[in-house]
Amino acid sequence: MALKLTIIGAGPGGYVAAIRAAQKGAQVTIVEDDEVGGTCLNRGCIPTKTLIASAEALEHARRASEFGVEISGEVGYNLAKIRERKDKVVSLQVKGIRSLFKSWGITLIIGRGSILSPDVVRAVQRDGATQDIKSGKIIIATGSKPARMPVFPFDGESVLTSDDAVQMKSVPKSLLIVGAGVIGCEFAFIYRAFGAEVTMVEMLPQALSTEDDEISAIIERELKKAKIRLLTNVKVEKTERIADGMMLSKLADGREIKTEKILVSIGRSMNSKNIGLEALGVRTGTRGEIMVNDKMETNVPGVYAIGDVVGTMMLAHVASHQGLVAAENALGGDVRMDYTVIPAGIFTMPEAGSVGLREKQALENGLKIKVGRFAYRGLGKAHAMGEITGMVKVISDQETDKVLGVHICGAHATDMIHEGALAIQRGVTATELGSLIHAHPTLSEAVMEAAEDVHGMAIHAPKSSS
Amino acid sequence: MNPDDIKYHRDHAWVRVEGKRATIGITDYAQHQLGDIVYVDLPEAETEVDAESELSEIESTKATSPVVSPVSGTVVEVNEDLADSPEIINDDPYGNGWLIVVEMSDPSEVEDLMTKDEYEKFVKEEQEK
Numbered sequence A: 001m002a003l004k005l006t007i008i009g010a011g012p013g014g015y016v017a018a019i020r021a022a023q024k025g026a027q028v029t030i031v032e033d034d035e036v037g038g039t040c041l042n043r044g045c046i047p048t049k050t051l052i053a054s055a056e057a058l059e060h061a062r063r064a065s066e067f068g069v070e071i072s073g074e075v076g077y078n079l080a081k082i083r084e085r086k087d088k089v090v091s092l093q094v095k096g097i098r099s100l101f102k103s104w105g106i107t108l109i110i111g112r113g114s115i116l117s118p119d120v121v122r123a124v125q126r127d128g129a130t131q132d133i134k135s136g137k138i139i140i141a142t143g144s145k146p147a148r149m150p151v152f153p154f155d156g157e158s159v160l161t162s163d164d165a166v167q168m169k170s171v172p173k174s175l176l177i178v179g180a181g182v183i184g185c186e187f188a189f190i191y192r193a194f195g196a197e198v199t200m201v202e203m204l205p206q207a208l209s210t211e212d213d214e215i216s217a218i219i220e221r222e223l224k225k226a227k228i229r230l231l232t233n234v235k236v237e238k239t240e241r242i243a244d245g246m247m248l249s250k251l252a253d254g255r256e257i258k259t260e261k262i263l264v265s266i267g268r269s270m271n272s273k274n275i276g277l278e279a280l281g282v283r284t285g286t287r288g289e290i291m292v293n294d295k296m297e298t299n300v301p302g303v304y305a306i307g308d309v310v311g312t313m314m315l316a317h318v319a320s321h322q323g324l325v326a327a328e329n330a331l332g333g334d335v336r337m338d339y340t341v342i343p344a345g346i347f348t349m350p351e352a353g354s355v356g357l358r359e360k361q362a363l364e365n366g367l368k369i370k371v372g373r374f375a376y377r378g379l380g381k382a383h384a385m386g387e388i389t390g391m392v393k394v395i396s397d398q399e400t401d402k403v404l405g406v407h408i409c410g411a412h413a414t415d416m417i418h419e420g421a422l423a424i425q426r427g428v429t430a431t432e433l434g435s436l437i438h439a440h441p442t443l444s445e446a447v448m449e450a451a452e453d454v455h456g457m458a459i460h461a462p463k464s465s466s
Numbered sequence B: 001m002n003p004d005d006i007k008y009h010r011d012h013a014w015v016r017v018e019g020k021r022a023t024i025g026i027t028d029y030a031q032h033q034l035g036d037i038v039y040v041d042l043p044e045a046e047t048e049v050d051a052e053s054e055l056s057e058i059e060s061t062k063a064t065s066p067v068v069s070p071v072s073g074t075v076v077e078v079n080e081d082l083a084d085s086p087e088i089i090n091d092d093p094y095g096n097g098w099l100i101v102v103e104m105s106d107p108s109e110v111e112d113l114m115t116k117d118e119y120e121k122f123v124k125e126e127q128e129k
Helices: A014-023 A038-043 A045-062 A079-103 A182-193 A213-225 A316-330 A359-364 A380-385 A413-425 A430-435 A445-453 B028-034 B107-112 B116-128
Strands: A004-008 A027-032 A107-110 A112-117 A120-124 A130-134 A137-140 A144-146 A174-178 A197-201 A229-231 A236-241 A247-251 A256-259 A261-264 A268-270 A303-305 A344-346 A352-356 A369-375 A390-397 A403-410 B013-018 B021-026 B037-041 B054-060 B064-068 B073-078 B100-104
Touching: A004 A014, A004 A112, A004 A130, A014 A027, A014 A079, A014 A316, A027 A112, A027 A120, A038 A045, A038 A079, A045 A079, A045 A182, A137 A316, A174 A182, A174 A247, A174 A256, A182 A197, A182 A213, A182 A261, A182 A344, A197 A256, A213 A229, A213 A352, A213 A359, A213 A390, A213 A403, A213 B037, A247 A261, A303 A316, A344 A413, A352 A413, A359 A369, A359 A390, A359 A403, A369 A430, A369 A445, A390 A413, A390 A430, A390 A445, A403 A413, A403 A445, A413 A430, A413 A445, A430 A445, B013 B107, B100 B107
Parallel strands: A004 A027, A004 A137, A027 A107, A137 A303, A174 A197, A174 A261, A197 A229
Antiparallel strands: A112 A120, A120 A130, A144 A268, A236 A247, A247 A256, A344 A352, A352 A403, A369 A390, A390 A403, B013 B021, B021 B100, B037 B054, B054 B064, B073 B100
């Protein structure tokens, strides 16, 4: 008899687990509260990328004369059409997942899932209809939501979370973004491109503090170039509504910022409440994250957890991989999650991609390293494209020469990063990476040059004076 | 032509002194080396700058280079025109392409800087290296 597997949550973790388990012969039921695809597809990765695509099209049109292209009249945009395009892209992907479910015989129930016992999941549909699903194994993939702090009077109109901002209902004349992490920076470039005056407030000393310092520095400069104001080392203490529908935010250092809207992007909190964890005795951590081992097992046998709700790395592709691991193990396999090679992309303008160790992290770990760099402006292709901002940075072990980290900022960085991921995973040395023939003319040549630069051998870089 | 009423720093910045006020820019040689300038990252007014420390970063189609401050003091004026037209530096490095004005905290620092002739000799030597 086929194993009965029930998954709560159909985001990039849950739906991938569902398909893999069905491929392996399980009888799968997936319970989703909202829409398949989760935050990633409905409120995150995909809708923001369609907005960025519109913003980039606008920027290209504004720069048309640089390329000898003449556009008569003023370049403008139509917000309704931008939203329409975004919704179309999202709904196409949603349909795609639903049809994959159908083809693999996966039962989708739209309703709120909770665990009654280690072998029963209850789904409560919108109309109140309740269904108890008998399950051999359970995977929790309930995800996360934007973190809220009481100092911000969220209303979805003037004080927004990323869930609201992605709807792009209007472009305010002025926008304060609280938190200059990945989400804050992506929205800063989007709203700026559409004409908002953007100010960012970050309590840490720099924007994108999880990235390599040199990558953060480039993005900070690009924020400046885009005339986005970034205030660091300071917190917002209070926000209140004042006359004319404006919002007044008071900073800890006494400064006041008046804006039409505020976007709060200060992290995400786990959806681990009201899903039956307490009664079942599933262990959670201080942030509300479900505790799991590297097989994605919780402390309750037969109950697995994956994705944002386990709080390891809140990335869609990490959730998906955890889903594969959980599905395999639920079906009797023995596979483990390995976090050493996780590429990640940031869709700022320009983009950033990273994998492996940051320079600071490597030094903190006591590693002896060598660093190679190559600037985009050293590439013919970058000049041809009119995208000369950016760099590739390769970090390698001083003794073994093995690549430990690759960091890219610049056009197509998020696509180029995977060469670095493969290099790290396969234990490739900087010398080997630099000796691989790279097609000309491409931006990827910068990866080759940066790898060669680890040993001072980049062809298109002047002799270093040191 | 390099003017002779200004002082030069070996990292290719220049200073024009009027009382305690020092206008700072980069030399013609520097702008030539950089090529087409696409962006200048300037400090805000009221920022303190120290002699021999980085006061700005200039980005050209060839490189991103720091500008080292020849003197110490407080920034009192910033050339706002450079935000939209950084190429002014290429066109007029000693005039409209100035970067900032500093209220000097130690005007004697100017004495350590080079004259036009000394700077030209210095550049020549550097090129021959």
